[in-house]
Amino acid sequence: METPGQPKAQSFEQRIPEGDDRLRRVCQDCGFVDYENPKVVVGSVATWGDKILLCRRAIAPRIGYWTLPAGYLEIHESAVDGACREAWEEARAELEIDQLLGVYSIPRISQIQLIYRARLVTPDVSAGPETQELDLFDWADIPWDDIAFPSVHWALNDFDAVRGMTGFAPRGNPAGETGAM
Amino acid sequence: METPGQPKAQSFEQRIPEGDDRLRRVCQDCGFVDYENPKVVVGSVATWGDKILLCRRAIAPRIGYWTLPAGYLEIHESAVDGACREAWEEARAELEIDQLLGVYSIPRISQIQLIYRARLVTPDVSAGPETQELDLFDWADIPWDDIAFPSVHWALNDFDAVRGMTGFAPRGNPAGETGAM
Numbered sequence: 001m002e003t004p005g006q007p008k009a010q011s012f013e014q015r016i017p018e019g020d021d022r023l024r025r026v027c028q029d030c031g032f033v034d035y036e037n038p039k040v041v042v043g044s045v046a047t048w049g050d051k052i053l054l055c056r057r058a059i060a061p062r063i064g065y066w067t068l069p070a071g072y073l074e075i076h077e078s079a080v081d082g083a084c085r086e087a088w089e090e091a092r093a094e095l096e097i098d099q100l101l102g103v104y105s106i107p108r109i110s111q112i113q114l115i116y117r118a119r120l121v122t123p124d125v126s127a128g129p130e131t132q133e134l135d136l137f138d139w140a141d142i143p144w145d146d147i148a149f150p151s152v153h154w155a156l157n158d159f160d161a162v163r164g165m166t167g168f169a170p171r172g173n174p175a176g177e178t179g180a181m
Numbered sequence: 182m183e184t185p186g187q188p189k190a191q192s193f194e195q196r197i198p199e200g201d202d203r204l205r206r207v208c209q210d211c212g213f214v215d216y217e218n219p220k221v222v223v224g225s226v227a228t229w230g231d232k233i234l235l236c237r238r239a240i241a242p243r244i245g246y247w248t249l250p251a252g253y254l255e256i257h258e259s260a261v262d263g264a265c266r267e268a269w270e271e272a273r274a275e276l277e278i279d280q281l282l283g284v285y286s287i288p289r290i291s292q293i294q295l296i297y298r299a300r301l302v303t304p305d306v307s308a309g310p311e312t313q314e315l316d317l318f319d320w321a322d323i324p325w326d327d328i329a330f331p332s333v334h335w336a337l338n339d340f341d342a343v344r345g346m347t348g349f350a351p352r353g354n355p356a357g358e359t360g361a362m
């Protein structure tokens with residue numbers, strides 16, 4: 001008997017389903033086709049005055065490293081709502097979204113990241129369950145050597161590049177960079 | 182015996198998997214958790230001179246209605262590459278991407294649409310398998326009454342709103358519009 005929550009060992013095979021033109025993961029037990037899709041990450045570079053909110057990760061991957069409040073968009077959620085939800089979940093932060101700062105593609109892991117520039121409504125932030133600690137950093141104090149992901153570097157540098165600008169085109173991956181770690 | 186390509190009848194139930202905090206579709210046969218994710222649609226408003234490329238859909242939904250070259254981002258694909266691939270698949274069109282025109286959220290169907298402003302490299306376009314016919318339209322001749330989806334209206338109107346502008350912030354859903362049809 002199968003215990004709920006205990007999936008059997010992997011029984012997927014790679015196969016081209018009827019009417020499709022690509023290999024997909026198909027369950028050999030029940031025929032379920034796992035149409036893998038790219039995932040959308042939504043997040044923010046959120047500021048209070050000149051200070052930037054960063055969170056130290058309490059979860060894998062990259063536990064203990066610093067990141068922006070960001071995470072997977074949920075179903076039935078708009079991109080802006082998702083960025084606000086993630087800021088609340090990870091930093092108990094309330095955001096006022098300014099504009100889209102960057103659209104980053106990380107093809108190796110099939111991620112599209114939408115990172116917004118935002119202002120904190122209040123400086124009262126505190127660590128949510130996925131965050132060890134957090135802080136509002138002056139630019140000069142950002143812990144560059146302990147940043148969790150390349151795209152966090154990109155977003156921070158892009159934030160700096162558009163400082164004082166409004167109505168700018170969102171930035172993309174730095175030339176030649178794919179986000180591989 | 183199970184015939185390949187013939188999935189059994191639906192055997193998913195809604196349940197909160199171990200370590201999760203939301204209802205997910207879980208297969209009752211094998212325990213597979215279907216982490217539904219929002220889908221990313223990539224596309225373009227592509228022009229040759231002042232003319233805009235539109236395609237008449239040869240597939241459901243909205244067969245026979247006019248749309249922009251757009252479709253689901255594939256795994257391991259960047260957003261810009263996906264927009265170019267879709268233009269090729271649907272219109273045999275080669276694009277030079279200009280900049281991100283709009284980011285539209287359609288929460289009801291969990292879609293994020295990234296629509297780029299682009300130029301055709303040549304005016305030699307022709308219908309791909311998912312397209313009945315296509316044409317390069319002057320603005321005044323766009324078949325507004327036969328447009329496939331609300332977001333096609335949005336992207337066309339946004340294209341018009343930023344005519345002659347460079348380095349603009351991408352547009353979003355018109356105020357209050359969710360894309361429900």
Ligand SMILES: [Zn+2]
Pocket residue numbers: 027028029030031032208210211213
């Ligand atoms: Zn199965």
Ligand SMILES: [Zn+2]
Pocket residue numbers: 027029030032208209210211212213
């Ligand atoms: Zn199953």
